[in-house]
Amino acid sequence: MTFGAEFVPLTLPPLVIAVLAALACAAPGNFLLLRGQSMLGDAMSHVVLPGIVTAFLLTGSAAQPVMLAGALAAAAVSSALIEGIRRATGADPGAAMGVTFTAMFALGVLLLETSGAGAVHLDVEHALYGNLEGLIWIDATGWASLADPAALATLPPELPALAIATAAILGALALFWRPLTIATFDEGFANSAGIPTRWISAGVTGLTALAAVAAFSAVGSILTIAMLICPPATARLLTDSLPRQMALSLAIAALSAALGTVIAGYLPLALGLGFSVSASGSIAVLSGIFLGLAATIGPRRRRLAAAP
Amino acid sequence: MVDPTPIPVAETALAVTGLTVSYAALPVVEGINARFPKGTMTAIIGPNGAGKSTLLKAALGLVPAVAGEVRAFGQPVAKAMPRIAYVPQRAAVDWEFPARVIDVVQMGLYRKTGLLGRMTPALKAQAVDCLARLGMADFAQRQIGALSGGQQQRVFLARALAQEADLMILDEPFAGVDAATESAIITVLHALRAEGKTVIAVHHDLATVSAYFDRVLLLNRRVIAEGPTTTTFRRATVAEAYGNTLLTSIPA
Numbered sequence: 001m002t003f004g005a006e007f008v009p010l011t012l013p014p015l016v017i018a019v020l021a022a023l024a025c026a027a028p029g030n031f032l033l034l035r036g037q038s039m040l041g042d043a044m045s046h047v048v049l050p051g052i053v054t055a056f057l058l059t060g061s062a063a064q065p066v067m068l069a070g071a072l073a074a075a076a077v078s079s080a081l082i083e084g085i086r087r088a089t090g091a092d093p094g095a096a097m098g099v100t101f102t103a104m105f106a107l108g109v110l111l112l113e114t115s116g117a118g119a120v121h122l123d124v125e126h127a128l129y130g131n132l133e134g135l136i137w138i139d140a141t142g143w144a145s146l147a148d149p150a151a152l153a154t155l156p157p158e159l160p161a162l163a164i165a166t167a168a169i170l171g172a173l174a175l176f177w178r179p180l181t182i183a184t185f186d187e188g189f190a191n192s193a194g195i196p197t198r199w200i201s202a203g204v205t206g207l208t209a210l211a212a213v214a215a216f217s218a219v220g221s222i223l224t225i226a227m228l229i230c231p232p233a234t235a236r237l238l239t240d241s242l243p244r245q246m247a248l249s250l251a252i253a254a255l256s257a258a259l260g261t262v263i264a265g266y267l268p269l270a271l272g273l274g275f276s277v278s279a280s281g282s283i284a285v286l287s288g289i290f291l292g293l294a295a296t297i298g299p300r301r302r303r304l305a306a307a308p
Numbered sequence: 309m310v311d312p313t314p315i316p317v318a319e320t321a322l323a324v325t326g327l328t329v330s331y332a333a334l335p336v337v338e339g340i341n342a343r344f345p346k347g348t349m350t351a352i353i354g355p356n357g358a359g360k361s362t363l364l365k366a367a368l369g370l371v372p373a374v375a376g377e378v379r380a381f382g383q384p385v386a387k388a389m390p391r392i393a394y395v396p397q398r399a400a401v402d403w404e405f406p407a408r409v410i411d412v413v414q415m416g417l418y419r420k421t422g423l424l425g426r427m428t429p430a431l432k433a434q435a436v437d438c439l440a441r442l443g444m445a446d447f448a449q450r451q452i453g454a455l456s457g458g459q460q461q462r463v464f465l466a467r468a469l470a471q472e473a474d475l476m477i478l479d480e481p482f483a484g485v486d487a488a489t490e491s492a493i494i495t496v497l498h499a500l501r502a503e504g505k506t507v508i509a510v511h512h513d514l515a516t517v518s519a520y521f522d523r524v525l526l527l528n529r530r531v532i533a534e535g536p537t538t539t540t541f542r543r544a545t546v547a548e549a550y551g552n553t554l555l556t557s558i559p560a
Contacts, residue, residue, distance in 0.1 A: 185412070
């Protein structure tokens with residue numbers, strides 16, 4: 001068996017899916033970070049679970065569009081809940097988010113365990129770690145399959161769905177870059193300059209929800225959270241330019257995803273170890289290591305320390 | 309409607325009528341009536357918690373008002389916003405934001421460039437020119453987090469200049485700035501007034517009111533007094549605005 005015959009059906013699809021999910025999450029993560037809303041990503045990736053379970057219970061289908069609709073609905077409900085709690089009690093946004101997403105995630109687990117949904121492909125482990133390794137491309141026989149329409153048609157459905165979501169997220173951020181940047185830096189001024197900051201804010205929440213939803217079923221909530229925050233936080237420590245921060249965060253996210261998938265697939269085997277590791281887990285760990293490195297030896301860290 | 313001899317609409321830059329703002333059912337400012345004539349420079353003065361910033365924000369529609377009407381240049385304020393530049397308090401933003409000085413000034417050009425509008429060479433030159441008017445041209449490429457408080461305030465004012473507004477509203481432009489910054493800012497503001505522009509600023513330093521401003525609005529949740537500095541900025545009215553705390557805090 002050649003390398004391609006094994007790599008293309010078994011490793012390439014998870015790798016591409018992981019990279020797409022990482023890009024989809026890291027891009028809006030830059031703005032979450034700068035807006036002091038890192039918790040929002042955490043919230044969105046958790047509330048997706050009850051949405052998916054409810055959608056499955058209502059329709060009996062685990063198809064991608066059904067899951068996506070359920071997750072988006074849950075994200076919308078949680079946004080409304082967070083805003084409602086904040087307004088009604090005057091609570092800190094972080095507190096409102098914390099209450100909402102833990103309660104909704106718990107509800108999701110409860111639904112999952114008490115209903116029959118757990119017996120199908122939905123279970124708590126998949127919710128946390130995703131199912132990257134399961135996203136294989138059975139019909140692929142080697143590199144040639146990439147040019148074979150019949151084989152391409154059997155790609156895991158997560159791949160095209162994620163590709164579309166990632167393109168939509170990156171496109172929206174590029175289109176609204178200027179008003180988004182201004183509103184993130186100075187909301188009062190942005191308002192006075194005619195920028196609809198409420199819509200911008202809702203848009204950031206919406207893009208985060210879309211990223212979390214699109215990434216969730218493939219890579220799970222842990223990797224979603226890690227990718228929303230770690231690559232942007234790493235990039236933030238490496239540069240003082242927002243465009244460069246965005247570019248760097250995407251590069252770091254893609255590198256973590258690609259490297260993490262390959263490490264999980266081949267490293268334990270190469271070392272002769274008897275166990276395998278989760279691809280999502282190794283990607284998340286890698287992104288954490290990158291963040292740690294940037295925080296300890298990054299240039300910006302030194303410059304700040306040297307500043308008077 | 310309150311003024312017995314209404315000033316012709318075209319002569320009033322900003323007209324506030326019956327403006328009331330509440331936070332959680334507690335009125336912050338109540339029944340504010342004020343006229344800011346064109347080409348004047350007004351200081352809004354009052355103790356902490358008097359509602360000075362709130363009045364400005366509500367007048368611009370940045371915080372919701374419970375009641376009242378605000379018109380700028382005879383139009384509803386929302387419609388006149390392109391003619392108004394707002395300079396928030398320096399502390400309102402995170403100066404660790406990844407941006408250079410020139411990036412912040414170029415934000416003032418947003419209405420000219422729009423969503424997809426490109427920064428033309430002419431617009432870029434305009435942004436640099438605004439910085440130069442505040443003596444900050446050499447700092448264009450500097451990281452905003454590396455600036456002193458006074459320099460940050462000057463960047464904010466340069467951004468407002470880039471908006472080329474007819475009415476400039478500033479929230480504490482002199483708070484915590486060095487003497488060089490204060491003189492640079494006042495020079496620019498006086499130049500704007502000389503061009504016929506209107507300036508409204510929240511001001512804290514009672515010692516400089518007479519030298520800097522030609523009109524004052526004394527505020528303590530409601531308007532205590534409003535008018536030319538020479539006739540309105542008097543010991544009795546200022547003491548009333550400050551609830552006499554200025555005088556009672558000093559031993560007799």
